[in-house]
Amino acid sequence: MANLNLHIDFRSETPITTQIVEQIQNRVLSGELKPGDQLPTVRQLATDLRVNFNTVARAYRILDSMGLISTQQGRGTYIWSAGQAENRERERRQAFEQLTRHYLRDALALGFSMDQIRALLETQIEQLNHTQTAED
């Protein structure tokens, strides 16, 4: 059962359900989740995220209606498709824009300035580069 490594921000302006939907969507678009992969049960993921399992179930149902996953009562939830190749690029771009929009909204809501955002991004990228090279 795939470890999704999702992160919920309870203070975010984005509802929990939406956060789950978007992050699973992104995992599929990035290839971290592949067709056939089984997702955690609604109760398991809910426990991990410290959320009511109905919230996860709602997210799964939305993803199901989007055709991204297949939920089956009594069986579990599986990744359905990786999307059509021609739409893939557009969807990836849209996900990127949405991700950025929400990040900006939450960072600004926390009271940080654009300059501070730029600065922290550079700092963290620097750190990532270091840990990467250290692992080589």
Place this chain on the structure above:
Amino acid sequence: MANLNLHIDFRSETPITTQIVEQIQNRVLSGELKPGDQLPTVRQLATDLRVNFNTVARAYRILDSMGLISTQQGRGTYIWSAGQAENRERERRQAFEQLTRHYLRDALALGFSMDQIRALLETQIEQLNHTQTAED
């Protein structure tokens, strides 16, 4: 659920909302309320104080914007940080760094480069400025 034991003076010059804000603030500063503690629901506290629940909700929202509590629709209201301005500032910073880490992780996983991230951030900030000024 913490018993706040607040007292409202209806004859006071100070608005009810302000009285609630200040008293909860004091409970946090004095350590009577600790991070993670759940506050009464807006309706429960409103009943106790014999005021409209919107008044409590307003007070909660102010405390939220101050970074003292976290209000979550459907879940309740929780103390977010210890009252010392110093602690609040540190926790705000930590939240910002975590937010940014997760954003970077997801954006990079989607296959976008640091240059693309920088560019999109600037674009979206530009758009935000436009919609803001357009609303004036």
Place this chain on the structure above:
DNA sequence: ATTAAAATTGTATTATTGTATCATTGAATA
């Protein structure tokens, strides 16, 4: 191999909790 009970998994419905918008009140002021 069969089958029935138990466990697991998602679904449906209702209750709870905070949010948004507009209406009302009452005191300050022209």
Place this chain on the structure above:
DNA sequence: TATTCAATGATACAATAATACAATTTTAAT
């Protein structure tokens, strides 16, 4: 006295949680 505006209240709404349910799989007895 009339007007205006901040504070509060009323109402409808949106997000999440609680509870009971239905479908499927698993387990164990025969």
